[in-house]
Amino acid sequence: MAERRDERLGRRRLHLRLRFLAGESTGSYVTRLAARNHLPVEGMLRSMGTGPMLPVEPQYTEMYLSRYARERLANLAGHPLAEMQKRLVGLRDEFLMPSDAKDDWEWPWDARAGYIVQACSLCAAQRGTRSPAWLILPDPWHVCLRHRRWTDNSRSTQHPYIDLSSLPDVIRAQQRLNRLGKRLGPAARWVFADACSILVRSNYLEDPGRTEEWAPLATQLGEHRVRPLAQLSRLSLLTRDLAWLEVRRLSGELGRAGYREWLDRATRRHGFAFREPLKMWHSQHPPLGRGIPELFGDQPPPSSVVQRVTGHELPSCLAAAGDLSCLPWLRLPNTMERLFL
Numbered sequence: 621m622a623e624r625r626d627e628r629l630g631r632r633r634l635h636l637r638l639r640f641l642a643g644e645s646t647g648s649y650v651t652r653l654a655a656r657n658h659l660p661v662e663g664m665l666r667s668m669g670t671g672p673m674l675p676v677e678p679q680y681t682e683m684y685l686s687r688y689a690r691e692r693l694a695n696l697a698g699h700p701l702a703e704m705q706k707r708l709v710g711l712r713d714e715f716l717m718p719s720d721a722k723d724d725w726e727w728p729w730d731a732r733a734g735y736i737v738q739a740c741s742l743c744a745a746q747r748g749t750r751s752p753a754w755l756i757l758p759d760p761w762h763v764c765l766r767h768r769r770w771t772d773n774s775r776s777t778q779h780p781y782i783d784l785s786s787l788p789d790v791i792r793a794q795q796r797l798n799r800l801g802k803r804l805g806p807a808a809r810w811v812f813a814d815a816c817s818i819l820v821r822s823n824y825l826e827d828p829g830r831t832e833e834w835a836p837l838a839t840q841l842g843e844h845r846v847r848p849l850a851q852l853s854r855l856s857l858l859t860r861d862l863a864w865l866e867v868r869r870l871s872g873e874l875g876r877a878g879y880r881e882w883l884d885r886a887t888r889r890h891g892f893a894f895r896e897p898l899k900m901w902h903s904q905h906p907p908l909g910r911g912i913p914e915l916f917g918d919q920p921p922p923s924s925v926v927q928r929v930t931g932h933e934l935p936s937c938l939a940a941a942g943d944l945s946c947l948p949w950l951r952l953p954n955t956m957e958r959l960f961l
């Protein structure tokens with residue numbers, strides 16, 4: 621027999637509010653909100669309904685809530701629900717627990733979508749948090765441009781972040797990806813995913829430890845942690861070149877000549893190893909009779925329309941690159957889930 625909720629609890633906001641951290645996971649936010657108010661997490665959970673009183677470990681997985689618990693959490697935090705859902709992706713409808721679930725929260729063994737990545741501790745400190753905070757992101761890494769730090773899902777306590785101040789190419793690559801992201805709107809994720817897939821197929825810097833540039837870092841941190849860092853620059857340039865074609869194609873402005881010339885240009889830029897995967901991508905992205913320029917406007921068209929024209933659904937905010945690419949070669953760029961369990 622399920623416990624009963626004490627509905628008198630969780631109606632009013634806690635004494636102290638918490639500043640949001642971009643990309644934070646629900647589990648991390650709940651933990652920080654409790655700590656900020658000097659409450660044990662269990663005490664706060666009791667105000668959010670009923671469920672398992674397990675140790676809360678936001679570094680391992682995401683916490684999912686029922687509709688009831690989500691509303692109570694918004695009350696406790698002192699923000700409107702719409703604001704909470706905007707700031708914490710894990711509270712969006714697609715991640716709600718099923719309405720017939722017996723509990724109000726759960727911590728599944730793995731996040732259902734996305735990766736748990738440690739937040740930049742300087743960004744967290746600016747929001748009043750000393751202990752590690754955790755993000756839930758579609759990729760297993762995060763670049764803080766403000767503090768020039770790379771964090772990932774390694775959970776290493778010895779090297780919780782990688783300092784990028786001596787790696788300006790990585791900074792530039794992230795800035796380039798951010799610019800492309802703004803320009804491409806909803807198409808950004810699938811263009812990036814296709815670039816990831818092309819990169820994997822070309823074997824580019826698969827073993828960064830064998831290069832002079834990356835060997836010291838690979839020895840220190842392990843090849844698997846250094847690989848995405850070493851590849852990011854090339855990945856951003858590939859994304860830029862795919863974006864050139866895809867923006868014109870989706871806007872209905874790609875002419876036959878522009879389409880034809882693209883392949884040679886891109887192959888020359890990236891080198892022979894990329895020729896075959898670029899060719900395949902190119903053949904799958906011919907000019908469209910009628911584009912879908914609305915995609916780049918403020919109001920993207922419904923997913924069904926996008927899918928019909930582009931062959932891609934509007935991606936969910938945590939969809940992994942592996943689920944979005946229309947090319948076959950992608951494996952996850954860097955899987956280290958549960959390395960330390």
Ligand SMILES: [Zn+2]
Pocket residue numbers: 740741742743744764765766767768769
């Ligand atoms: Zn930061």
